Amino acid sequence: MESQQDLRDAGLKVTLPRLRILQLLESATPRHRTAEDIYRSLLDSGEEIGLATVYRVLTQFEAAGLVLKHNFEGGQAVYELDRGEHHDHMVDVDTGKVIEFHNEKIERLQHEIAAEHGYVIEDHVLVLYVRKKKD
Secondary structure, eight states: HHHHHHHHHHOOOOHHHHHHHHHHHHOSSSSBBHHHHHHHHHTTTTOOOOOHHHHHHHHHHHTTTTTEOOTTTTSSOEEEOOEEEEEEEEEEEEOEEEEEEOOOHHHHHHHHHHHHHOOSOOOOOEEEEOOOOOO
């Protein structure tokens, strides 16, 4: 099973809670889930994994580089699998919906701005807080 190998590759022992949480994140729709979302999904599927365990496993996954944790303003922390591809986010301020996007022009412009100031970007996070346009 791929999830088991992912855990081993991250240096984590394969346990049922880790395996189930990783599987939930792999199949998550939407891709960004709170610890409480994950806990509710586990309860709904009959798993007896406590909320504290969910938080502990997510922290371990973050430290091992398996997941990314986002703290968008005005909301709870959300987690997504680190699939290795860079993307930015838009957060709908009315619904809390998180939209992923990638734009080469924005990426290039950020690097140009850093270079103009004598810097190189090591990492960055871009979050746009948006609202649906009213017609």
